[in-house]
Every structure is written in structure tokens, then in C-alpha cells.
Amino acid sequence: MYIYAEYLLIENIVINYIILYVTKRFTRTDTSRLRLILAATLGALYAFVVFFPSLRFLAKFIVKVAVSILIIIVAFSPSKLYKFIKLFATFYIVTFVFGGAVFAFFYFFNVDAFMGGGIFYIRDLPTLVKLLIIGIFASSILLKFTWGYIQNIISKERVFIPITINLNNKKAKIMALMDTGNSLKDPISDIPVIVVEFCAIKDLLPDNVQRIFDQYKENNLEIISNVMSKSTEEVKFRLIPFKSLGLENGMLLGFKPDTVVLNEEDERVLSNIVVGIYNNTLSPDNKYMALLHPEILK
Structure with a gap:
């Protein structure tokens, strides 16, 4: 299956932006749309590491965490450590919930997609849009009913x-x-x-x-x-x-x-x-x- 770089880039920017936007809403953090777009683009560009064998070392866990930290800093510029921890934890919680919802519907509807080497790619744009809408809806409901508990864990020290x-x-x-x-x-x-x-x-x-x-x-x-x-x-x-x-x-x-x-x-x-x-x-x-x-x- 051929993978079009521009499609993959757009998919990643859209998904990253949605995750960052939901993180912003749930943590009620003030930031600009431009910062969210820049952070989403940074995360999308990092996904291209898998295409370059010489850069495969950048796909290690510690580097992924470092990139996640950089994404949070670019998107929200937290001024205090506890704010950063709250944003970082929320970002990953939203990512796991949103990703889990999308993957669940991906298998449920038997969507034609490519997955391998760290890449999840849906070539059909209308199908991608449908999956994103369903994933957003499902994950939003799940987060709404569990957010009080999650917030209690994130803010335990406060x-x-x-x-x-x-x-x-x-x-x-x-x-x-x-x-x-x-x-x-x-x-x-x-x-x-x-x-x-x-x-x-x-x-x-x-x-x-x-x-x-x-x-x-x-x-x-x-x-x-x-x-x-x-x-x-x-x-x-x-x-x-x-x-x-x-x-x-x-x-x-x-x-x-x-x-x-x-x-x-x-x-x-x-x-x-x-x-x-x-x-x-x-x-x-x-x-x-x-x-x-x-x-x-x-």
C-alpha cells in the first residue's frame, strides 16, 4: 500500500490538534489556536522519523517522552511544575482514550488501513473523517463521566x-x-x-x-x-x-x-x-x- 506523505502529515496534524484542543478544554488552560497548530505540526513531523532508517534512534521511548514534553511546552507554555504535570497527564489520558476509541471503531467497521512500523494510516479521507467524529463523540462521553475521578488523581497534591x-x-x-x-x-x-x-x-x-x-x-x-x-x-x-x-x-x-x-x-x-x-x-x-x-x- 502506498503512503502519501501529505495525507499522513494532514492526518497527524488534525488528530494532534484535536487531542491538544480537548486537553485545553478539560484543563481550562488559556492558549492560542496558533500555538496548538504549531504543537500539532511538531508532533506530526516527528511521525516521519520512521521513514528514515538513520533516524530510527529517535523512535525510542525516552525520545517520545521528550517530544511530548516539547509539544506541551509549545502548546501551553506552563509556568509552574504542577501545571505542566496536569497538562502532561491530561494529554496522555486524552490520547489513550481518543486513540482507543478510534482503534475500536477501526476494528469494528473493518476499515481498510495500513498499520505497521509505528504508522497507522487511513488513505480514504471520508472514512478518516467519520472515524474522527465517532472517536471524538465516544471519547468525550467517556471522559465526561470519568473526568472527576481523573482530575482528583491529577490534582491529588492540591x-x-x-x-x-x-x-x-x-x-x-x-x-x-x-x-x-x-x-x-x-x-x-x-x-x-x-x-x-x-x-x-x-x-x-x-x-x-x-x-x-x-x-x-x-x-x-x-x-x-x-x-x-x-x-x-x-x-x-x-x-x-x-x-x-x-x-x-x-x-x-x-x-x-x-x-x-x-x-x-x-x-x-x-x-x-x-x-x-x-x-x-x-x-x-x-x-x-x-x-x-x-x-x-x-
């Missing part, structure tokens, strides 16, 4: 993160847990919600609001109506519906702080965030007093 909530020149320093199960968002603005124990942010709130929460230990309609009536320009409260924390259907009271600072190695300041007040205990061993929405860590 499970506990100290944060500082700032409101009206007051600060509350809290240990927070990155919770992939926290999908709460403000229903009006669609802003991610950090769930925080009332006792951890008590001093940020007006005295009359503190007294209401101190008096009632459960979130109920009386608390909600009383606190909402105390809403002022100083602190504007909002209602956040939820289906967790021991209740099938409930309401959290929340407010928008001035900023929330993630006290990591590369300290980040968040201004577009909502704090949901939970008038109970989140951690049985008191290791943390807040649950972070996973979107703010990406």
Missing part, C-alpha cells in the same frame, strides 16, 4: 488549599477542600459557589446577620427571610438552590465577596465568585471548613 475571603476590608483565612462533587452555581449569574461554614466567616457578616445564624442552627425559611431582609449595599445576599449536604432540595444563603485569594504557590485572586453559607459542619475531623468548586482550580 486537595487541600488555604484560601482568604475578603469582604469590606475584613478577612477570613480558611482551609478549603477541592470538591469535584461541588457543582453549585449562582442560578442568576452562573458563577461558581464556594460552600463555607458559617463559623469560618462569621466575623465578615454584619452583627444583626450573625445573631440570626447564631440563633437558628438549621437553614430554614425563617432564617432565609430574616437574612434577606437584612441585605444591604454592604452585603447583598442571594439564594442558591442545592441538592446535597444531607437534603434533597434546599436553599443556601450566599453573598459575593470582594475577592477570594487561593494561597497556592502561584497566588491567585478571584473576584467573580460566590460564597454559600453552610450553618453546620462540613468536615467530621475539622480538616477543612470550605468546599471549592472545581472550576476555579482550572
Whole structure:
């Protein structure tokens, strides 16, 4: 079977670009389309090593890893080691899932293709397009349902993160847990919600609001109506519906702080965030007093 170099190059660029784009979306990393194209082209050019016997030494495992590292650097230019590790791990996870899906459909539909010497080549362009679309669809579904678990593994060293909530020149320093199960968002603005124990942010709130929460230990309609009536320009409260924390259907009271600072190695300041007040205990061993929405860590 003849292999047309231009077809092989285009196939590899397209596939590499898709993998890098999915990696970008899942890690929520800012980068340009040009960088993704350049990185995809770099990976595609590396595939031609198998055609040159004198360069076969470049097909060794250590060189493949080095090229993968270079692709990540070109595509995303990560500034911190943990960001690089997250991108690198995600890149390979997406590659394996996407490649597995495409190969599965390749065998299922008995596609006429060439495979050997490190090359997988489909000459028929319409067939390639169909396989790519099916592979993207199948792998996206699989990644969607497993991403929470994968992200937990990738970000294991960042499970506990100290944060500082700032409101009206007051600060509350809290240990927070990155919770992939926290999908709460403000229903009006669609802003991610950090769930925080009332006792951890008590001093940020007006005295009359503190007294209401101190008096009632459960979130109920009386608390909600009383606190909402105390809403002022100083602190504007909002209602956040939820289906967790021991209740099938409930309401959290929340407010928008001035900023929330993630006290990591590369300290980040968040201004577009909502704090949901939970008038109970989140951690049985008191290791943390807040649950972070996973979107703010990406």
C-alpha cells in the first residue's frame, strides 16, 4: 500500500490538534489556536522519523517522552511544575482514550488501513473523517463521566488549599477542600459557589446577620427571610438552590465577596465568585471548613 506523505502529515496534524484542543478544554488552560497548530505540526513531523532508517534512534521511548514534553511546552507554555504535570497527564489520558476509541471503531467497521512500523494510516479521507467524529463523540462521553475521578488523581497534591475571603476590608483565612462533587452555581449569574461554614466567616457578616445564624442552627425559611431582609449595599445576599449536604432540595444563603485569594504557590485572586453559607459542619475531623468548586482550580 502506498503512503502519501501529505495525507499522513494532514492526518497527524488534525488528530494532534484535536487531542491538544480537548486537553485545553478539560484543563481550562488559556492558549492560542496558533500555538496548538504549531504543537500539532511538531508532533506530526516527528511521525516521519520512521521513514528514515538513520533516524530510527529517535523512535525510542525516552525520545517520545521528550517530544511530548516539547509539544506541551509549545502548546501551553506552563509556568509552574504542577501545571505542566496536569497538562502532561491530561494529554496522555486524552490520547489513550481518543486513540482507543478510534482503534475500536477501526476494528469494528473493518476499515481498510495500513498499520505497521509505528504508522497507522487511513488513505480514504471520508472514512478518516467519520472515524474522527465517532472517536471524538465516544471519547468525550467517556471522559465526561470519568473526568472527576481523573482530575482528583491529577490534582491529588492540591486537595487541600488555604484560601482568604475578603469582604469590606475584613478577612477570613480558611482551609478549603477541592470538591469535584461541588457543582453549585449562582442560578442568576452562573458563577461558581464556594460552600463555607458559617463559623469560618462569621466575623465578615454584619452583627444583626450573625445573631440570626447564631440563633437558628438549621437553614430554614425563617432564617432565609430574616437574612434577606437584612441585605444591604454592604452585603447583598442571594439564594442558591442545592441538592446535597444531607437534603434533597434546599436553599443556601450566599453573598459575593470582594475577592477570594487561593494561597497556592502561584497566588491567585478571584473576584467573580460566590460564597454559600453552610450553618453546620462540613468536615467530621475539622480538616477543612470550605468546599471549592472545581472550576476555579482550572
